[in-house]
Amino acid sequence: MPAELTYESTxxxxxxxxxxxxxxxxxxxxxxxxxxxxxxxxxxxxxFRGNLARFAERFRCLVLEFPGFGVSDPTDEHPMMAAGGSVVRFLDALDLGQVDVIGNSMGGIVGTQVALKHPERVRRLVTIGGMGQSIFSPSPGEGIKLLMEFTDDPSRERLVRWLRSMVFNPRLVTEEMIEERWEQATDPDTLASARRMYGSKAMAARGKAMAQSDEPPYWAMLHKLKTKTLITWGRDDRVSPVDMVLVPMRTIPDVQVNIFPNCGHWVMIEQKSAWESAVLAFLTRKDGE
Incomplete structure (x- = not known):
């Protein structure tokens, strides 16, 4: 990474x-x-720190920190519910009409929901795993279960188990990664926010609320998505198994799918170069090509 693209400078x-x-x-x-x-x-x-240098050669990259995750100020809303509104607030405050969006997992779902509600704001959309609905695999996936276990009763061992479920190659889970994740994940405010999202009680309540809701799930509305979309996925994803891609692949009108082998949930990290090349080709391709 070029020296100027440090945490502090950006x-x-x-x-x-x-x-x-x-x-x-x-x-x-x-x-x-x-x-x-x-x-x-x-x-x-x-x-996204590892991808910034390459994308910054062509784009004005804006990496938003969602409220409720320990960096931006929290709101009174549930963090997952606050995310979509924070995107629109962010774009409005920077006077940005239309943008391209890359969303990792939850971020991809948020980007998709923004594109459904505000199609004029998203030119092209790239998602990384996490989107869709399980067809063949049990739900929740292994990585989600490990996430719930850590959130209910945090320990370094549970954090390591969860981190290793995110990747195909366990060597990517370094001591430095474990330490920085542990420090933030166990911050009292961040942990309290996490329990609102991933604690076993919260997940059970969320599932019950969704089952009783009159609102269709976002994945049932993907046929209305007008944005050109690229779905990227790790073939060996243990958090959101790759069969989840079948619903969005068949229902989004203008979609292409790129599945990366020997790769878990963090495609932008584990298959960095190949993923960046595929995404840049998609974002820079002219309409009609």
């Missing part, structure tokens, strides 16, 4: 009527919004 703050949104900015060109996933100690910087 960090920005944006005051809004619901607290400060923090983000990282790098590069010049068309705006590219990057949305992180969920889990213990997650941040946008940790999801």
């Amino acid at each position: 960090l920005r703050e944006l005051a809004t009527d619901q607290g400060v949104l923090r983000y990282h900015e790098a590069g010049q060109g068309p705006p590219l919004l990057m949305l992180h996933g969920s889990g213990p100690g997650v941040t946008g910087w940790r999801n």
